[in-house]
Amino acid sequence: MQTILAPALEHSPKALQAQSILKQCVHCGFCTATCPTYQLLGDELDGPRGRIYLIKEVLEGAQPTEKTQMHLDRCLTCRNCESTCPSGVDYHHLLDIGREMVDEAVPRPLPIRVVRALLKHGLISPWFDRFYRLGVWLRPLMPKVLKDKVQVPNSAGTLPTQHHTRQVLLLKGCVQNTMMPNVASSTARVLNAMGIQAVYAPEAGCCGALAWHLSDGEMAKAQMRNNIDAWWPFIERAHPIEAIVMNASGCGVMVHDYGHVLRDDPLYKDKARRVSELCEDLSVYLNRQMESISKLIDSEHANKIGSVVFHPPCTLQHGQQIKGVVESLLTRLGFDLCAPPKDAHLCCGSAGTYSVLQQALSSSLKARKISHLEHTGAGLILSANVGCISHLQSATPKPVLHWIEALDRVIKTH
Numbered sequence: 001m002q003t004i005l006a007p008a009l010e011h012s013p014k015a016l017q018a019q020s021i022l023k024q025c026v027h028c029g030f031c032t033a034t035c036p037t038y039q040l041l042g043d044e045l046d047g048p049r050g051r052i053y054l055i056k057e058v059l060e061g062a063q064p065t066e067k068t069q070m071h072l073d074r075c076l077t078c079r080n081c082e083s084t085c086p087s088g089v090d091y092h093h094l095l096d097i098g099r100e101m102v103d104e105a106v107p108r109p110l111p112i113r114v115v116r117a118l119l120k121h122g123l124i125s126p127w128f129d130r131f132y133r134l135g136v137w138l139r140p141l142m143p144k145v146l147k148d149k150v151q152v153p154n155s156a157g158t159l160p161t162q163h164h165t166r167q168v169l170l171l172k173g174c175v176q177n178t179m180m181p182n183v184a185s186s187t188a189r190v191l192n193a194m195g196i197q198a199v200y201a202p203e204a205g206c207c208g209a210l211a212w213h214l215s216d217g218e219m220a221k222a223q224m225r226n227n228i229d230a231w232w233p234f235i236e237r238a239h240p241i242e243a244i245v246m247n248a249s250g251c252g253v254m255v256h257d258y259g260h261v262l263r264d265d266p267l268y269k270d271k272a273r274r275v276s277e278l279c280e281d282l283s284v285y286l287n288r289q290m291e292s293i294s295k296l297i298d299s300e301h302a303n304k305i306g307s308v309v310f311h312p313p314c315t316l317q318h319g320q321q322i323k324g325v326v327e328s329l330l331t332r333l334g335f336d337l338c339a340p341p342k343d344a345h346l347c348c349g350s351a352g353t354y355s356v357l358q359q360a361l362s363s364s365l366k367a368r369k370i371s372h373l374e375h376t377g378a379g380l381i382l383s384a385n386v387g388c389i390s391h392l393q394s395a396t397p398k399p400v401l402h403w404i405e406a407l408d409r410v411i412k413t414h
Contacts, residue, residue, distance in 0.1 A: 001025040001052070006061030013264070014097045015059055021094040022059075024087050025052055031081035031091070036347045037074050040364055045071045048081040048091055055098035064102040072099050074361065076354055077213060078314035078347040083321070092319075093260070096212070103215045119353045120214050124206040124223075129178045145359070148394035154405075156181035160192035167197045168245045168285070169234055171227070171255075174206045176248055176386040183386070186408035187247045187282060193411050194292050199241070201230035209254040212261075213352055221265075224258050228271050235274065243280040247404055249385040250352065253319035255279040281316065282404060283326045283384070294333060301410040302334040308406060309338040309378035311369070311392065313385040314347050326384060326403055333407070341372040350391035362391075370395045382406055 003022045009015035031048035032038050038047035045054065051072055058064050075095060082091050108116070122128060135142075135150040142150065168191065176183055188198040204227045212220035234241045246252030259273035286293060310327050317323050331337050349355060349365030370392060373381050381396065382403040383389050393400040 001027060001056065003056050003059055005059055008061075009059060014100070018055065018059055018094055018097045021090045022052065022056055024089045025049075026087050028086065030084050030086060031089075034080045034084045034345065036076060036078060036080070036349075036365055037361060039346075040361060041074075043071075046074055048075075051075060051095065051098070052089075052091070055094060055101075058098065058101055058105075064105050066106055069102050069106045069108075072102055074358060076314070076347045076349070076351040076365075078351060079318035080314065080345060080347065083318045083345070096215075096217075100215050100217060115357070116214050116353075119356060120211055120216060120219070123210055124174045128175065132175075132178050149356075149390075151179070151390060151393060153179055154182040156185040157189070159185050159188055160197075162192055162197070164192070164195050164197035165239065166195060167199050167234075167239075167241050168243050169231060169241045170198045170200055170245055170247065171204055171207060171251055172200060173248050173251055173386065174210065179390060180386055180402065182405055183247055183402045186402070186405045187245075189408050190286075190293075190404060190411060193296050194289055196242075196289075198245075199234070201227075201234060203230035207251040207254045208261075209250055209352065212254065217261075221261065224262060224272065225265075225268055227255075228258070228268060228275055231275060232271060235278065241278075243285055244275065244278045245280055245282050245285050247282045247384075247402065249281060249313045249316035249320065249322075250387060252279060252281050253315040256320060281320060281322055281325075281384075283316075283329055284322060287325055287329055290329075290332065296411050297333050298410050298412045299334050303336075305335065305406060305409065306379045307336045307338055307377065308380045308382050309341060309373055309376045310403065311341070311348065311373060311381060311383040311388060312344060313383060313388045314351070316384050317345065326382075330382075330403065330406075333410070335406070335410075338376040338378045341369075341376050343368070343372055348388050348391055350385075350387040352387060355387075355391055366391055366395050374398065380406065 001022045003019045005015050005019055029049055035047040044050040054068050054071060077092055079092050136152055139147055139150050170187060172184060191198050206223050208220035208223040231244060256276050256279050259276035262268045262272035327337060347365055348369040349362035355362040374396060381392060381398055381400040384403060389400050389402060
């Protein structure tokens with residue numbers, strides 16, 4: 001797609017990058033067919049092709065409006081369109097650039113700015129844990145829309161204390177450690193049973209995804225640099241960690257992008273690229289240890305779990321292009337895994353802060369996803385990202401867990 005940059009943007013690195021991405025697009029429309037928001041709204045501007053045209057117009061000098069901003073905001077950033085695109089259009093990086101440019105030109109109303117600031121700063125605040133626990137205590141008095149966001153966390157259980165020579169880094173994450181502490185402890189227990197120690201860099205914090213997708217690139221980059229500094233001693237030491245293992249696919253897709261985001265930073269570009277290379281989803285890491293882990297499975301416990309169905313987060317199947325790995329892992333380890341639900345490739349509507357900022361669209365996508373998952377007849381729903389798990393659990397009485405929690409239950413050493 002030919003794009004003639006406005007004179008003021010001819011030397012802008014971001015505009016030039018966007019122009020390069022736009023050249024890949026052939027306007028075929030395959031992306032529209034798999035876009036969740038287009039399926040719901042039927043508006044060309046609420047599909048990838050329409051949003052690409054809006055960004056193209058801005059790059060060529062058109063003045064963006066609140067309507068432009070609205071259509072870009074409605075994108076889930078699920079990246080299903082990238083899985084579909086025959087031309088390999090780097091849509092999510094184009095969208096990042098477009099959103100930032102539009103936000104600079106179109107000031108948001110004060111109430112919206114306040115909500116976005118609370119999300120951006122509140123979810124990573126050291127006070128979040130206290131406020132969430134207060135919310136759990138007050139939950140019976142809350143309206144349903146708030147109850148859906150505040151769910152009683154499972155107990156984390158005991159953490160292993162053994163030291164192992166083989167070690168991997170984990171990231172506790174912003175909200176997962178508060179909302180779902182058992183994910184981290186289950187991960188540590190499974191790894192420990194395999195003779196691998198899960199370690200944390202105390203100074204590491206949010207992966208940067210929250211700020212990045214709320215168009216605050218500088219805040220996100222600062223968080224990325226902080227994590228690189230925290231992890232680097234573990235990477236450089238005499239016996240380095242084997243991998244930076246992610247048990248939240250939303251964090252994983254962001255850390256995989258560190259090398260791209262910081263590619264122009266002379267102090268961090270090489271380290272960022274190395275961190276992205278070391279980043280590995282938990283399912284991929286365990287899949288390479290199949291011989292070791294298969295010996296630890298208690299088949300009797302696996303049978304007691306009953307049938308399960310897996311919901312692959314968009315950040316896993318589209319963002320990281322990890323498809324079928326968790327399903328294969330669970331099947332090979334003896335779980336009774338149901339066939340994929342209808343429209344397994346479509347987003348559940350969680351999408352980070354999307355469920356707060358776009359409640360109507362998010363709720364519609366959630367209802368459709370739950371319907372398809374429940375139709376499988378599975379007694380247990382599994383996923384791989386804190387946002388999806390919390391989002392889906394608010395709409396079904398069936399338990400929704402991280403798949404590593406299910407695996408943790410069937411390890412013989414427990």
